[in-house]
Amino acid sequence: MTSSPTPADSIDLLIEARWIIPVRPFGVTLENHAVAVSGGNIVAVLPQAEARERFTSRKTVHLGEQLLIPGLVNLHTHAAMSLLRGLADDLPLMTWLQEHIWPAEGRFVSREFVRDGTLLAAAEMLRGGITCFNDMYFFPREAAAAVQQMGMRAALGLVVLDFPNAYASGAEDYLEKGLAARDDLRDEPLLSFCLAPHAPYTVSDQTFERILPLAEQLDIPIHLHLHETTTEIEESLKQYGVRPLERLRRLGLVGPGLIAVHAVHLQAAEIALLATHGCSVAHCPASNLKLASGITPAAELLQAGVNVGIGTDGAASNNRLDLLAEMRLAALLAKGASGNAQALGAHQALQAATLAGARALGMEDKIGTIESGKAADLCAIDLSSPELSPCYDPASHAVYAAGREHVSHVWVAGQLRVENGSLCGIGKNDLISLAKVWQNKIRD
Template identity: 70%
Template structure:
């Protein structure tokens, strides 16, 4: 008697990510109760399972859902505000003043809804967020049916969200306590950056992270100014400062890592830290090119992030995958550095590993959650196909994503969002734009 299951997905190709460098042809993924129960040849599936639903993808590549390892989702409402400026000028003269005036729980909820829609439609099923009003971000992610790691942000200075570091931490932990049983949510402690958090408050965040068994997500070595300021104020560069404070560990997710020397790369590797590589944001803000070839060669886990839409200006992991691979080749002078399979791993399992979620997501494997993305390669710009992995990384784009599942539930079907009214979202964004920078009549 065949085993009843919820869903059988048959695809022309499946790239499971683990084991590495594997492409399965004419295989199927069996899904039940939100989890993968088998990966097998299509001609065997009918003899083993009685699916309630069958999804046939004859011109598609099926991959794990993409993981956006670093973003500020609500900042989609600031997309394009103050472009083409250096990081600190952009922050101090445009972003921070706009945030001080406009950021609220409603702003975060609405901006995160917009971000989730963009990410889901582009094949991203999980994002690691860092922003104010984390409860509002979490509620928007849940409303969108998306998996999210919610950052519990900490800063030294007051904002409309919190008065001081203790207030940030208390509010963040209250959000975590309220929502900790939501299966699509996880949490990180998120002390913003070495230039915005004191030693005392880093120590508090570390203590709480250890007590609650949470990763720590922060910005690190993003600009040369950050390094110069750290030398002036602390006498050491930020990585060494964090080492002395005890923050270097397998639970550390360092966004950017644009300026790292050989000793710092060795330290990150020795302590099992992860880097959230954000190539488009680093280029747009002229921050530099992260030494991804050296990081991966030394065994540092690397995931891919977009940063916020205000500094990218897209939440597009396909674009980041391709750029990450090309920049690594160009900056190292080695064409074999960061191949297609490795770039795809960074965009999936690398991010999941950094978040401590690799037992649940990041690859197509028995027992894992059915977070999946189907890419339709039946397109004039994607033919011929000699290597599906190469095609995904170097040729395909988010516009080729056809179907997306989160925990076995379909969220995008034939390119259309199922949980979101796109027209309503566009109108909502226009209302916020008119508040932030009214159009001249």
């Protein structure tokens, strides 16, 4: 797990922690170890005493009774919708969308809405240990500006729909604007991209046929809502004669780059299809429950070998961008739904919230584990508080007991973004003021 830093023995940062869960190797918890960081990357993971002898560090952080894990990867969200949090609750998906969310977006979505909403979401996510999120929303340049201001990592979805809004006039316009943004931002080190056709019920066969060669040419994932509700499936059967996943298979979109968001209503053959073709699932348990969409068969998907990551969905349907809470809920639902108490155990849940998300985004070589050569995207969880004492198993505590309020430090590419629970570089009052401005606009 070690390699020699450059220059020899001189590093930028040494982080010492009571426990480290590197995620790979799976199931391992290291005690009294340290992570050596140089140039934004991890150069070694080793015992603290050895680290002190081997390295001269410009800065050393002693984390005490804390657990260090990889930065969490939020595999699906609509970041700018943080400005619509709580606007319409306790409604089924299509009623929520058609009668509340889409009309609100029609009135208020703009470049400023996306920039400010993404800034607010990024702040929330960083404070909860999320260092990378996979977004699906409009105006990607503005989302990128907010992400860069916060210094976190994002995979920006190039959204495609067949109907117009304030961002684009139709499918071709969505694609042209998204691809132009991607071309301009492609060299930004903390940004990556996905093609993001919204859902089978908002995208035509003709548009899907445009998306497939683009994804192959650019070597980027395809990120879309799929099999979220029974209504979606029923409408697909009426219109196309097949279920949505089969429609995508016939169009050639089912493959290793597919990130199927929600994937709640799956038959055994469909689970096997996703596994055979190396697809990923973005499991969003809280949003699925809140909208009464159902429960993703996570245990069955994992048993079949499907790569299952975890997402929050947007704040308008969750209403939290809290991946630690999603991890716990995903683990509990997998056990309850399958009748197997061993389903989605603590280490597996932690892997789903880190490495599995990175793998789905094609970023497994950069993030998702604490290993030499990876980016130093790290999250520290303080396990010293009374409600987390005693601690017999830090992995268990991370999944079943700790909350985002226990996140003390967060680094992205070796840069400190949260220190002692507070954001670095932007004030809490500034964010609250920003949110209030939009609250007044939307409420009025």
